[in-house]
Amino acid sequence: MIIRAGTTPTFVPDLQHRKLFVTKPIIHATFKQQIMNPNKALWEKGDFTRLSENMRESGAALIDKIGVTKGMNVLDLGCGDGTTAIPSAKLGANVLGVDIARNLVAAGNKRAQSEGLTNCTFQEGDATNLSELKDQSFDLVVSIFGAMFAPKPFDVAKEMVRVTKPGGRIVMGNWIPGDPTLVAQILRISSAYTPPPPEGFISPMLWGVERQVLERFGQAGIPESNISFEKDSYTFKAPIPPADFLALFRNYYGPTMNAFEAAEKEGKAEDLQRELEALFASQNTSTDPNSTAISATFLRVTVVR
Numbered sequence: 415m416i417i418r419a420g421t422t423p424t425f426v427p428d429l430q431h432r433k434l435f436v437t438k439p440i441i442h443a444t445f446k447q448q449i450m451n452p453n454k455a456l457w458e459k460g461d462f463t464r465l466s467e468n469m470r471e472s473g474a475a476l477i478d479k480i481g482v483t484k485g486m487n488v489l490d491l492g493c494g495d496g497t498t499a500i501p502s503a504k505l506g507a508n509v510l511g512v513d514i515a516r517n518l519v520a521a522g523n524k525r526a527q528s529e530g531l532t533n534c535t536f537q538e539g540d541a542t543n544l545s546e547l548k549d550q551s552f553d554l555v556v557s558i559f560g561a562m563f564a565p566k567p568f569d570v571a572k573e574m575v576r577v578t579k580p581g582g583r584i585v586m587g588n589w590i591p592g593d594p595t596l597v598a599q600i601l602r603i604s605s606a607y608t609p610p611p612p613e614g615f616i617s618p619m620l621w622g623v624e625r626q627v628l629e630r631f632g633q634a635g636i637p638e639s640n641i642s643f644e645k646d647s648y649t650f651k652a653p654i655p656p657a658d659f660l661a662l663f664r665n666y667y668g669p670t671m672n673a674f675e676a677a678e679k680e681g682k683a684e685d686l687q688r689e690l691e692a693l694f695a696s697q698n699t700s701t702d703p704n705s706t707a708i709s710a711t712f713l714r715v716t717v718v719r
Contacts, residue, residue, distance in 0.1 A: 451514075453514060453563065453564060453565060454514045454515065454540075456563075456668040456669070456672070457513075457514060457515040457518065457563075457668055458515045458516060458517055458518075459668045459671055459672075460665065460666035460667055460668050460671050461517065461666045462494055462495070462515070462518060462666065462667065462668075463494075463495045463517075463518065463521045464662050464665075464666040465650075465662055465663065465666060465667055466494050466495055466497050468650050468651055468652040468659070468662075468706075469497050469648070469650060470497060471649070471651060472648045472649045472650075472651075473497035473498045473500075473501060473558070474498075474501040476498060476558065476587070476646075476648070477498050477501040477502050477505065477556075478501075478505075480554075480556070480585050480716075482501075482502045482505050482507050482554065483505065483506070483507070484505060484506025484507065485506060485507070485508070486502075486506075486507040486508070486553045486554055487507070487508050487510075487551060487552045487553050487554075487579075488502050488507045488508065488509045488510070488552060488553065488554045488555075488556060489509075489510050489512065489547070489551070489552045489554070489555045489556070489577060490502065490509060490510070490511045490512070490556045490557070490560075491512050491541050491544075491555060491556070491557040491560055491561045491574065492512075492513055492514075492541060492557050492558075492559070492560015492561045492562075492563065492564070493511030493512060493513050493518070493522060493536065493560060494513060494515075494518050494522070494560065495518050495521035495522045495525055496511060496521075496522040496525050496526065496534070496536065497558070498556055498558050499511040499522065499526075499534060499536070499556075500522075500525055500526065500529060500531065500534060502534075502556070503526065503529075503531045503533050503534035504529070504531070506533070507533070507554075508533045508534075509533060509534040509535070510535055510536075510537065510547075510552075511534070511535070511536040511537070512536075512537055512538070512539035512541070512544070512547075513536065513538065513539070513560070514538065514539065514540055514541070514564070515538075516538055518536075519536045519537060519538050520536075522536035523535070523536045540564070541557070541560070541561040541564040541570045541573065541574075542564050542565060542566045542569040542570055542573065543569065543573065544573045544576070544577055547577050548577070549576055549577065550576075550577065550578065550579045550580065550582075551577050551579070552577055552578055552579060552582060553578075553579055553582045553583075554578075554582060554583050554584075554585065555574050555577060555578050555582070555583070555584045555585070556584075556585050556586075557574070557584075557585075557586045557587070558585075558586070558587035559587055559588070559589065559597075559712070561574065561586065561621075562586065562588045562589070562618045562619075562621035562622075563618045564618075565616065566616075567616060567620070567621065567626075567630050568630050568633055568634075570630075571630040571631050571633065571634045572633070572634040574634075574717075575631065575634040575635060575636060575717070575719060576634075578719040579719065580719055581718070581719060582718075582719045583716060583717065583718055583719065584631075584715075584716070584717040584719070585714065585715065585716050585717075586621065586627075586713075586714070586715040586717075587646070587648070587712045587713070587714055587715075588619075588621035588622045588627075588712060588713045588715060589601070589618075589619060589621075589622050589710070589712055589713075590619070590622035590623075590645075590711060590712060590713050591617070591619035591620070591622055591623065593622070593710075593711050595647075595697065595708075595709065595710040595711045596650070596693070596694075596697050596708045596709075596710040597710045597712075598619070598622075598710070598711075599693055599697075600663065600669075600670065600690065600693070601619065601669060603673075603686070603689050603690060603693065604669055604670055604672075604673035604686070605673075607673045607674075607676055607677040607680070607682060607685075607686050608672060608673050608676045609676060621713075621715075622712070622713045624643050624713070627641065627643070627713075627715055628641055631717055636717055636718075636719070640717060640718040640719075641715065641716070641717050641718075642715075642716045643713060643714070643715055643716075644713075644714045644716075645711055645712070645713060645714070646711070646712055646713075646714040647709045647710065647711050647712070648709065648710050648712055649707060649708065649709045649710075650706065650707070650708045650709075650710070651705075651706065651707050652705065652706040653704070653705050654704065654705065654706060655703060655704055655705070655706065656691075656694040656695050656698045656706045656708075657691055657694070657695075658706075659694060659706040659708075660690050660691060660694045663690070664687075664690075670690075673686060674686060674687075694706070694708070697709075
């Protein structure tokens with residue numbers, strides 16, 4: 415949902431499914447500015463739903479693991495089409511999913527409607543500025559491979575803390591730089607084929623470094639004793655061979671799409687394809703040649719407000 419300039423109500427479902435209205439004026443960027451937002455353009459470029467279809471099982475397992483319960487108010491930030499938001503709602507939580515990509519918000523609302531979930535809503539928003547959401551609104555803020563890709567990480571941490579109730583939790587899942595498993599290696603290989611980032615760019619992978627996380631939440635007022643870390647794994651499962659699974663990344667995952675476009679211009683697309691094919695084949699643990707099962711390690715961050 416795009417909220418334009420003016421006094422416009424938005425809502426977060428509360429414990430009784432009432433609406434918590436925010437009535438302060440919110441001034442949004444013009445349409446032209448939205449188009450020029452590089453983070454927004456990146457995640458609207460492909461169709462991440464084609465990949466997230468293969469992430470459902472691990473998403474539900476993670477929600478079970480972190481203790482989502484009936485009646486919780488949950489914010490899923492960088493929610494995509496609901497890989498963790500939908501399982502949270504199925505457990506009885508009241509869920510608001512926020513994502514910067516309009517196509518993913520639309521897909522999430524369509525999924526929730528098809529599942530008959532009246533306690534799960536998706537709307538457009540930016541993790542660096544959640545001004546449309548009230549202070550201390552949520553028992554739990556979840557961001558699994560989502561908010562880590564937003565620019566201005568200190569603003570992201572501040573906003574997540576602001577909207578979390580005292581005693582509530584923030585749980586992030588962040589890819590780890592230099593990790594030998596799938597996603598970190600996809601991003602590492604892809605970066606070698608793309609132009610250098612602009613001056614001032616902060617790598618999203620730094621969210622996978624404990625010291626960086628402590629500093630970011632520390633500036634948001636969270637003591638180190640309230641922040642814990644655990645390495646966890648996320649498994650991609652697809653009923654197709656690894657080479658076909660790679661094709662989904664090439665055709666629908668923004669960072670990989672950009673890498674192939676840059677490689678094409680340099681005549682190196684075949685080199686990139688070979689590197690990634692070797693990676694996917696080596697990491698696949700499925701014994702069926704016509705299916706793919708690849709686990710990727712991530713840093714699970716838990717913050718107590």
